[in-house]
Amino acid sequence: MNNMKMNRRNFIKKTTAATIAGIVPMSLIKIAGAQDNQDFTFAYISDSHIQHIRGNEFVRNWDRGLINAVAEANLMNPQPDFVVFGGDLAQMGTKAELDHGMEFLSQLKAPLRGVMGEHDFYLDMGEYWSDVFKSEHYYSFDHKGVHFIVLNSILTYDEWNNKWESDERRMAEMAGLDNPNGSPFMIGDRQMTWLAEDLGRQSKSTPIIVLSHSPLQHIYKGWNFWTEEAPQIQALLAPFEKVNVIYGHVHQIQYNQIGNIAFNSVMATAWPWPYPDTYAKSGSHVPVMTVPMNRADPFSERDATGWQLVNVHTGRIDLEYTLYDNTNRTVGWNGATGRPEDKRFQNERDRIPPQNHY
Amino acid sequence: MKRTLTLLAVALCSTALFAQPPLGLPELKIPENNPQTPEKIALGEKLFKDTRFSSTGTISCASCHAPDKAFTDETGPLLVSLGINGLTGTRNAPTVVNAAYNRTQFWDGRSPDLEDQAQHPFLNPVEMGLANHDPIIEVVRNDRDYSRAFEQVFGVSGDEITMEHVKMAIASFERTAIAGNSPFDRWYFAGEDDAISEEAKRGFDVFLKQGRCVSCHAMEQDHALFTDHKFHNIGIGISNITDRVPDLAGAFLEAKAEGADVDVTVLTDADTSHLGRFAVSEEFGDIGQFKTPTLRNVAVTPPYMHDGSLATLRDVVVHYNNGGVTNPDDPVTPYLSGGIRPLNLTEQQIDDLVAFMESLTSPEFATAGALP
Numbered sequence: 153m154n155n156m157k158m159n160r161r162n163f164i165k166k167t168t169a170a171t172i173a174g175i176v177p178m179s180l181i182k183i184a185g186a187q188d189n190q191d192f193t194f195a196y197i198s199d200s201h202i203q204h205i206r207g208n209e210f211v212r213n214w215d216r217g218l219i220n221a222v223a224e225a226n227l228m229n230p231q232p233d234f235v236v237f238g239g240d241l242a243q244m245g246t247k248a249e250l251d252h253g254m255e256f257l258s259q260l261k262a263p264l265r266g267v268m269g270e271h272d273f274y275l276d277m278g279e280y281w282s283d284v285f286k287s288e289h290y291y292s293f294d295h296k297g298v299h300f301i302v303l304n305s306i307l308t309y310d311e312w313n314n315k316w317e318s319d320e321r322r323m324a325e326m327a328g329l330d331n332p333n334g335s336p337f338m339i340g341d342r343q344m345t346w347l348a349e350d351l352g353r354q355s356k357s358t359p360i361i362v363l364s365h366s367p368l369q370h371i372y373k374g375w376n377f378w379t380e381e382a383p384q385i386q387a388l389l390a391p392f393e394k395v396n397v398i399y400g401h402v403h404q405i406q407y408n409q410i411g412n413i414a415f416n417s418v419m420a421t422a423w424p425w426p427y428p429d430t431y432a433k434s435g436s437h438v439p440v441m442t443v444p445m446n447r448a449d450p451f452s453e454r455d456a457t458g459w460q461l462v463n464v465h466t467g468r469i470d471l472e473y474t475l476y477d478n479t480n481r482t483v484g485w486n487g488a489t490g491r492p493e494d495k496r497f498q499n500e501r502d503r504i505p506p507q508n509h510y
Numbered sequence: 511m512k513r514t515l516t517l518l519a520v521a522l523c524s525t526a527l528f529a530q531p532p533l534g535l536p537e538l539k540i541p542e543n544n545p546q547t548p549e550k551i552a553l554g555e556k557l558f559k560d561t562r563f564s565s566t567g568t569i570s571c572a573s574c575h576a577p578d579k580a581f582t583d584e585t586g587p588l589l590v591s592l593g594i595n596g597l598t599g600t601r602n603a604p605t606v607v608n609a610a611y612n613r614t615q616f617w618d619g620r621s622p623d624l625e626d627q628a629q630h631p632f633l634n635p636v637e638m639g640l641a642n643h644d645p646i647i648e649v650v651r652n653d654r655d656y657s658r659a660f661e662q663v664f665g666v667s668g669d670e671i672t673m674e675h676v677k678m679a680i681a682s683f684e685r686t687a688i689a690g691n692s693p694f695d696r697w698y699f700a701g702e703d704d705a706i707s708e709e710a711k712r713g714f715d716v717f718l719k720q721g722r723c724v725s726c727h728a729m730e731q732d733h734a735l736f737t738d739h740k741f742h743n744i745g746i747g748i749s750n751i752t753d754r755v756p757d758l759a760g761a762f763l764e765a766k767a768e769g770a771d772v773d774v775t776v777l778t779d780a781d782t783s784h785l786g787r788f789a790v791s792e793e794f795g796d797i798g799q800f801k802t803p804t805l806r807n808v809a810v811t812p813p814y815m816h817d818g819s820l821a822t823l824r825d826v827v828v829h830y831n832n833g834g835v836t837n838p839d840d841p842v843t844p845y846l847s848g849g850i851r852p853l854n855l856t857e858q859q860i861d862d863l864v865a866f867m868e869s870l871t872s873p874e875f876a877t878a879g880a881l882p
Contacts, residue, residue: 451726452740454847476795
């Protein structure tokens with residue numbers, strides 16, 4: 153392959169920067185004092201929910217969503233440094249589903265990193281997931297001056313884990329929404345200790361990127377848009393100058409800023425969830441700064457799904473959302489306001505009807 | 511006051527020309543800046559059929575959009591149209607019939623309207639091959655009949671005549687090529703029970719349900735254009751280039767950034783042509799996507815698909831029935847649009863669907879597609 157720029161950002165830079173200045177990613181603007189080695193990209197694909205029907209049949213729509221995202225991530229040139237799969241590769245945690253999903257993920261050109269989702273975990277407590285991803289359930293690594301922490305945020309009480317008559321029943325109960333038999337997500341005491349120790353080894357000026365499946369915020373408990381120890385985790389992260397948390401699970405665009413911590417969610421490749429604040433029976437806390445994902449056209453099967461390219465620059469991140477059959481979005485760090493913002497639609501007056509009209 | 515009267519006269523004239531859209535079609539919106547007049551339509555027709563606007567003097571718009579062939583071209587062995595010097599492009603000539611209703615023009619939607627569309631084939635090296643529009647302007651400024659007509663229609667003469675006038679006149683003529691009133695329309699919208707066969711009625715049921723056709727070939731309560739005006743990857747053409755998409759797409763973007771003309775590139779390079787809407791939007795999600803064409807008069811406008819690669823309506827249904835692959839054993843492109851999936855239609859259902867599509871032919875084109 154020659155050195156052409158298949159990377160949309162580069163293409164934008166070359167040709168149309170003047171006309172769409174409002175959505176030029178921040179990564180194209182050199183910030184004074186920026187350390188070059190902290191500028192890179194990685195791709196983020198999440199929540200594919202590969203679902204086994206019977207024999208060699210799988211839910212085709214979920215297959216196609218993941219296949220499409222992998223093919224498109226492979227088009228990036230230069231390639232992202234690595235690809236994160238953000239959890240819920242499987243629907244019911246079976247070997248058949250994890251193997252089938254990994255067939256698609258193994259087509260990726262860039263190295264793969266995994267985040268545990270509850271649908272990957274609750275059948276065999278994440279054992280087979282570890283085999284196919286060749287990964288610990290939680291871990292950290294350093295990349296070009298940025299410290300990455302990958303949490304397993306979908307654990308819950310041992311008592312709950314052990315109360316079911318079968319592994320399948322346990323998986324099915326955790327897969328339900330608004331399930332009175334459900335249980336809140338958490339990272340647990342042991343992981344909390346590990347996290348504190350891991351962070352203790354980092355300089356306060358080292359940019360931190362935390363990857364988790366569930367939000368490290370209390371947004372809506374009934375759908376586990378929730379991690380029980382979110383306040384304690386946030387307290388551990390608070391002393392660091394630049395912290396970014398990326399999470400899946402919610403199948404929708406969310407972003408928030410709490411102190412120095414920027415939060416960004418990623419889309420699913422399988423299907424969208426509604427925002428919990430549209431569910432009037434219970435209170436929820438969708439971050440107020442979030443401009444909702446564009447309402448889907450039900451005639452377009454892939455609409456309201458997508459994948460992300462993450463631009464890391466000077467310790468902060470921008471997420472470029474590739475949204476099928478819809479208007480692409482970029483949610484990125486605004487240094488002036490000190491929070492993530494939609495690069496084009498943040499102001500009320502700039503929004504398009506699908507962002508207000510649900 | 512005089513101005514108001516003139517405007518009123520124009521408005522009445524437009525209304526008179528399209529007082530009642532044909533059965534099955536919606537009202538046609540005429541652009542405010544290009545109202546229809548009989549004189550302008552006649553001028554447009556003359557321009558449309560004039561072969562002097564090609565480098566060889568042999569090709570007109572009508573060569574590939576022949577009014578007596580349902581405004582497309584020969585149904586012979588060629589998949590795509592013949593331009594100057596026997597050159598062929600990469601895309602199957604779409605019919606002009608009902609193109610006035612399209613929200614974008616060309617298979618990849620690279621033109622927003624008929625006026626804009628009309629200027630491009632003159633300059634395409636495999637269509638009419640002019641280096642620029644000057645020879646057209648030369649002809650219309652100096653030809654006595656044209657001079658008189660432009661004066662009458664636009665009130666311009668000599669150097670005042672520009673390509674804008676040429677484009678507007680051609681578009682006005684094309685806006686008269688609308689056709690409904692098919693047997694299906696008489697059955698569905700006018701309640702004429704015996705207007706179509708039982709086979710076609712069953713086919714309509716497949717169209718609405720198991721065939722999933724109506725998701726893209728959309729209908730409304732009181733009319734049907736049989737298009738959603740959107741773009742989809744249905745596995746045509748892209749399957750030939752799937753492994754090379756990274757190279758082709760990258761090379762195309764680089765060439766476009768350096769000033770290559772999209773119109774020329776997509777019509778002269780078959781592989782690049784299959785990138786479809788991506789060439790216009792540069793969005794990954796648009797790779798291999800093409801505009802949903804209307805189904806009206808589809809039985810008389812073979813061959814099918816953007817590259818003319820399917821010869822018959824039955825081939826088309828089989829391609830969809832296979833879930834977006836022409837041969838069932840071929841790999842499915844990873845860029846396939848979401849709604850395309852195996853349909854499990856029976857042979858009977860496939861035949862019925864074809865019968866339904868054959869009921870969409872307007873009476874004025876009923877003999878247009880007869881094979882020689």
